[in-house]
Amino acid sequence: MSPSTSIPFSHSSYILIPGTKMDALAQMHFTTIDYVIFALLLASSMGIGLYYALSGGRQRTTQEFLLADRSMSCLPVSLSLIATFQSAVAIVGIPAEIYTHGTQYWFIGCAYILGLFIPAHVFIPVFYRLHLTSAYQYLELRFSKPVRICGTVTFIFQTVIYMAVCMYTPALALNAVTGFNLWGAVLATGLVCTLYTTLGGLKAVIWTDVFQTIVMFAGQLAVIVVGVQQTGGVAEVWRKVSEGNLISGIDLNPDPTVEYTFWTLGVGGVFLMLSLYGVNQAQVQRYLSAKTERDAVMSCYMVFPSLQLALALSCVMGLVMFARYCGEDHFHSLGVISKNEMVLYFVMDMLQGLPGLSGLFISCLFSAALSTISSAFNSLATVTMEDLIKPHCPSMTEARATLLSKGLACSYGLLCLAMAYLTHLMSDSVLQAAFKIFGMVGGPLLGIFSLGLFFPWANSTGALVGLGSGLAMAFWVGIGSIVTSTSGGLAAVSQFNCTAVQLSGNVTTAVGTALISTAMPTATPTRPMGLQRFYSLSFMWYSALNSLTVVITGLGVSFLTGPMKAEEVTPGTLYPLLGNMLFFVPDKLKQKLCCVTPLGHGPTIQECPPAQHERNGQAVYTEGSVEEEERQSFLLTSHTPVVERETAL
Ligand SMILES: O=C(O)CCCC[C@@H]1SC[C@@H]2NC(=O)N[C@@H]21
Numbered sequence: 247m248s249p250s251t252s253i254p255f256s257h258s259s260y261i262l263i264p265g266t267k268m269d270a271l272a273q274m275h276f277t278t279i280d281y282v283i284f285a286l287l288l289a290s291s292m293g294i295g296l297y298y299a300l301s302g303g304r305q306r307t308t309q310e311f312l313l314a315d316r317s318m319s320c321l322p323v324s325l326s327l328i329a330t331f332q333s334a335v336a337i338v339g340i341p342a343e344i345y346t347h348g349t350q351y352w353f354i355g356c357a358y359i360l361g362l363f364i365p366a367h368v369f370i371p372v373f374y375r376l377h378l379t380s381a382y383q384y385l386e387l388r389f390s391k392p393v394r395i396c397g398t399v400t401f402i403f404q405t406v407i408y409m410a411v412c413m414y415t416p417a418l419a420l421n422a423v424t425g426f427n428l429w430g431a432v433l434a435t436g437l438v439c440t441l442y443t444t445l446g447g448l449k450a451v452i453w454t455d456v457f458q459t460i461v462m463f464a465g466q467l468a469v470i471v472v473g474v475q476q477t478g479g480v481a482e483v484w485r486k487v488s489e490g491n492l493i494s495g496i497d498l499n500p501d502p503t504v505e506y507t508f509w510t511l512g513v514g515g516v517f518l519m520l521s522l523y524g525v526n527q528a529q530v531q532r533y534l535s536a537k538t539e540r541d542a543v544m545s546c547y548m549v550f551p552s553l554q555l556a557l558a559l560s561c562v563m564g565l566v567m568f569a570r571y572c573g574e575d576h577f578h579s580l581g582v583i584s585k586n587e588m589v590l591y592f593v594m595d596m597l598q599g600l601p602g603l604s605g606l607f608i609s610c611l612f613s614a615a616l617s618t619i620s621s622a623f624n625s626l627a628t629v630t631m632e633d634l635i636k637p638h639c640p641s642m643t644e645a646r647a648t649l650l651s652k653g654l655a656c657s658y659g660l661l662c663l664a665m666a667y668l669t670h671l672m673s674d675s676v677l678q679a680a681f682k683i684f685g686m687v688g689g690p691l692l693g694i695f696s697l698g699l700f701f702p703w704a705n706s707t708g709a710l711v712g713l714g715s716g717l718a719m720a721f722w723v724g725i726g727s728i729v730t731s732t733s734g735g736l737a738a739v740s741q742f743n744c745t746a747v748q749l750s751g752n753v754t755t756a757v758g759t760a761l762i763s764t765a766m767p768t769a770t771p772t773r774p775m776g777l778q779r780f781y782s783l784s785f786m787w788y789s790a791l792n793s794l795t796v797v798i799t800g801l802g803v804s805f806l807t808g809p810m811k812a813e814e815v816t817p818g819t820l821y822p823l824l825g826n827m828l829f830f831v832p833d834k835l836k837q838k839l840c841c842v843t844p845l846g847h848g849p850t851i852q853e854c855p856p857a858q859h860e861r862n863g864q865a866v867y868t869e870g871s872v873e874e875e876e877r878q879s880f881l882l883t884s885h886t887p888v889v890e891r892e893t894a895l
């Protein structure tokens with residue numbers, strides 16, 4: 247056993263080194279029951295999709311297809327909110343991070359507090375009362391149409407790339423450990439997902455998310471239970487893990503180039519959470535599908551415990567995996583050359599001989615992927631329809647609009663399949679690839695929404711230049727880190743080896759030292775200086791850096807080009823940040839002080855829009871018509887008794 251081997255993790259994943267144990271394992275094909283379980287998962291997802299295609303309003307209106315008729319209660323919405331950003335990436339990626347970096351990553355759970363509290367009390371009330379369909383309608387109301395278009399296009403770009411990673415991960419898993427045909431798996435996943443999303447709309451996506459989240463948790467739990475039992479029980483696992491020095495306390499290191507510290511996870515993680523649970527269309531659409539604002543806020547609160555459970559399951563799986571292979575450079579001898587592969591080997595090693603469980607785990611991986619990918623297709627179709635097509639063809643009939651939405655969901659599905667094929671450059675950890683996508687593209691989007699919500703002076707020129715600068719900053723750092731490959735994840739890989747070594751005197755501790763092995767075996771890790779240091783910024787700071795770049799540049803340009811006055815801003819598009827921070831100041835003084843229009847003052851000037859036609863003197867609105875939308879928006883925003891709502895805020 248070589249005590250200090252460094253395993254240079256390479257870019258390419260999933261090459262099975264012939265003759266190694268891994269290769270032998272891959273020959274271990276699924277038993278029939280495993281395939282049956284996997285087929286059951288795909289069939290039940292299809293069933294739910296078909297059910298919603300043939301029941302209810304039969305997906306005949308965009309209100310139903312894209313927003314589930316705004317009729318959902320908080321439980322399914324909250325499970326769907328979790329499923330959307332908990333994919334195979336987390337299930338495959340997090341245990342490997344725990345194995346190689348210790349439990350520091352677990353501190354991202356601290357970011358869930360503010361990361362869900364702020365969306366519940368800032369973003370949801372504003373978006374819900376504006377009665378939006380697409381989050382980017384907000385950008386037109388607050389700024390201008392060009393800003394909305396840029397926001398939509400940025401979102402589409404981010405989601406298509408993220409989808410490719412999400413679809414590729416479980417398929418590679420299947421291929422790596424079962425020899426199952428890689429592209430057969432991608433095709434099966436993509437087609438099933440595209441079908442039920444296209445047929446059943448948001449209702450089907452939400453209810454399949456509920457089912458798939460349950461399968462996801464069950465699969466992870468099964469692996470953990472079997473893993474603990476095969477490693478000699480909880481006490482044994484705990485002993486090996488603590489000896490391996492894997493339990494890391496709070497790391498308060500302020501160095502922003504260190505990948506995982508309390509600051510990058512607890513603070514940087516909040517910005518990541520806000521970009522996902524605050525302003526991402528997929529989540530905003532779920533909030534808007536709730537039948538009342540209260541249901542939307544409750545669904546956001548209910549995400550917290552489930553997200554903590556999902557995080558705990560992934561982290562514990564990493565600990566058990568470490569305990570199982572501790573004391574031997576297991577993965578090295580196995581020829582495992584990518585972090586993404588570790589978990590798959592571990593699971594197949596644990597579950598072999600237990601028919602059905604490996605099928606359950608692969609179903610868990612595909613459930614996680616399907617629930618994320620279907621949410622993305624549906625939100626991509628929604629924003630394309632609402633932001634890019636409808637404004638140009640106002641006279642389009644409801645039936646045609648719905649048909650076009652279905653066509654969009656389908657074509658996005660096929661596009662993501664193609665993107666999955668192109669995703670050859672898989673960074674060493676798919677989890678880090680996902681974090682980079684969110685940070686580089688989701689960060690600037692968080693910035694532009696924050697600019698609009700919290701800064702009345704911001705104008706649309708500032709917003710456009712701000713968004714552009716945020717994306718430029720993101721790609722400068724992101725590409726810089728790949729080119730110089732100094733940033734964590736790609737080159738420098740810390741590899742915990744859990745061999746016990748004799749230290750000075752007879753003190754023996756397991757070496758928890760992280761052996762930094764870089765891709766250049768000769769290079770000793772030197773402290774990067776200047777621009778190198780900038781490029782080696784932890785990817786956990788990308789969301790914060792890029793959103794703040796948008797806000798600062800956006801404000802600067804707004805002041806240069808003539809800031810907006812509070813009365814010019816569309817009512818209901820500002821969040822009285824100052825007003826609510828100074829909640830202790832009496833209203834009269836507050837109004838004078840920061841001249842802030844309290845939240846919820848909808849457009850009071852306009853009259854209730856004219857109905858399409860009258861029937862015996864009563865105004866009649868057809869469901870889903872533009873007039874109906876305007877009427878609802880008017881009712882929602884003008885009748886609210888502001889005072890009591892404001893205190894609720
Ligand atoms: O699993 C994925 O597809 C994406 C990786 C996790 C995304 C973020 S991390 C913080 C938050 N917690 C989750 O479970 N998902 C999101």
Ligand code: NA
Pocket residue numbers: 328329330331332333334613614615616617618619
């Ligand atoms: Na998911």
